[in-house]
Amino acid sequence: MIRTAAVVGTGLIGTSAGLALSRRGVRVHLLDIDEAAARVAAARGAGVFGPPAERVDLAVIAVPPTRVAQVVAQQQRLGLAHAYTDVASVKSPATLAVADAAVQDSSYVGGHPMAGSERSGPLAARADLFEGRTWVLTPGARTSSAALNRTLAAVSLCGAVPVVMEPSAHDRAVALVSHAPHLVATLMAARLGDASREALALAGQGVRDVIRVSGGDAALWTDIIRSNAPAVAEILGELMKDLEALTGALNALEVSAPAPEDALGAVRELLRRGRDGWEAVYEPGGAPGQVTLTVPLADRPGEVDRLIDAAQGAGVCPDGIDLCWSQGSSELSARLAAPPLTAESVRRTLADGGWRVSVAATPS
Structure with a gap:
């Protein structure tokens, strides 16, 4: 059980964690290099502004992936907490960097709640953001049981479902289900930037669903993609092959009458595969652990x-x-x-x- 916590970084995820923990009776201290963000988070009920007078049970480091190790090491030197976890969406680089930079890496547990929004900042935060959502933990070989137990307690208080993974396996998985999809949505959204008013007037819920996540913070997503670039590039490389095959089929359909069956078959097969992927995500009971x-x-x-x-x-x-x-x-x-x-x-x-x-x- 944890009674006190600190959140370092009061954006969407950090403030949501503060709201969830505060709602369950944990005294949360809010810290951010942007004092205004931390004060807004405090005004929303995510905790109290400023550092604690003594060590808290757990510190949640809610900063971009490339800053995790630096912030963990800095807060360890200041004696902020007995245990530390982060919420960065890329784990391998952070885990290696913490091992090099941390004062005591046995107190650190890598973490990534699989929850978010296209909106950012403390005003977008919600106490129920993590309810029923997967929260990946990537403890290292030297992680202490005390640090892991404190982190598990926080995940439970936030209403999330903990899943333990190897950092590299996590990064490959999120490249497929999060990072590459974000870039695909962004590519489609970028096509709309120069669209005519007439075309945009026809935009319905379908295209809004496709581009929704592209409204996320560009600086944060640059950091995320940079931290997981090889895994994302591999997924996009496979996607490029599909796009080339689809483009070839569509060009054949445009110039040929009657339409060649092999071109129609290629389009039909891609749509079928898309349906299979949709069912894998959306069909009730399809997700492991559900x-x-x-x-x-x-x-x-x-x-x-x-x-x-x-x-x-x-x-x-x-x-x-x-x-x-x-x-x-x-x-x-x-x-x-x-x-x-x-x-x-x-x-x-x-x-x-x-x-x-x-x-x-x-x-x-």
């Missing part, structure tokens, strides 16, 4: 809407709800995907609503 709740539905008007309202009220994401029809039993049922930490709460809520719920965990 808990699937199955609920038989009575055949009466309004039952589906009532269940959806109850599930969403219990914190289930709309994308985590699926309806299934069984030909054998002539029964409609709902499948709901929930993170392990919130699954029992969701089950109780649905049971209190009169539904019969069965639970199954998705293998990791």
Whole structure:
């Protein structure tokens, strides 16, 4: 258990961590080279402005990846905390740098909460930002059990699900699911910069969804991409091959009548692969570690809407709800995907609503 903490860096993630920990009774101290940001975070209830009078249980270093080691070493020399973790989205460089620079690397646990927003700064922070989200931890060979336990306690208080990974495995994974997608969204957004007013007037939710993350802080994302450049380049290299094949197929379709089947087949195959990837992310219960709740539905008007309202009220994401029809039993049922930490709460809520719920965990 932790009773005191410090957050160094009061942007979106740092302030959100302060809000979440403060809400659970932890006394949080807020520090930032930008005093205005720290004071705004304090005004929002994320903690108190300024350093503590004595060592806190845990310091959360919420600065860009290339600054993590420097800040950890600096705060260790000042005796800020008994244990230190960070929230940087690239782990290998930070882990190596901390090992070289830290006063005592046994007190450091690498971390990365898989949560965020296209908005930045303390005003964008939310106490529930980490609820049910994965929080990766990358303890080193010399990390003490005390430091790891303090970090795990903080992750739990923030409502997140801890997952331990090797730093290099983490960096390869986030290159695929976060960093490369951010650049792809940015490339598409850059195409829109010179678009006519007539074209932009037609922009609907689809294109807004595609470019949403490109609204993030450019300086921060430059630091992130720089820190994970080789892994991101590998993903983009594979994407480039797909783009070249797709461009060739589209050019063939433009000049040929009737359309050549091989060109149509190439487009169709890419769209099929895209659908497979979409299902891997969005299908309920598809993500490792998720808990699937199955609920038989009575055949009466309004039952589906009532269940959806109850599930969403219990914190289930709309994308985590699926309806299934069984030909054998002539029964409609709902499948709901929930993170392990919130699954029992969701089950109780649905049971209190009169539904019969069965639970199954998705293998990791």
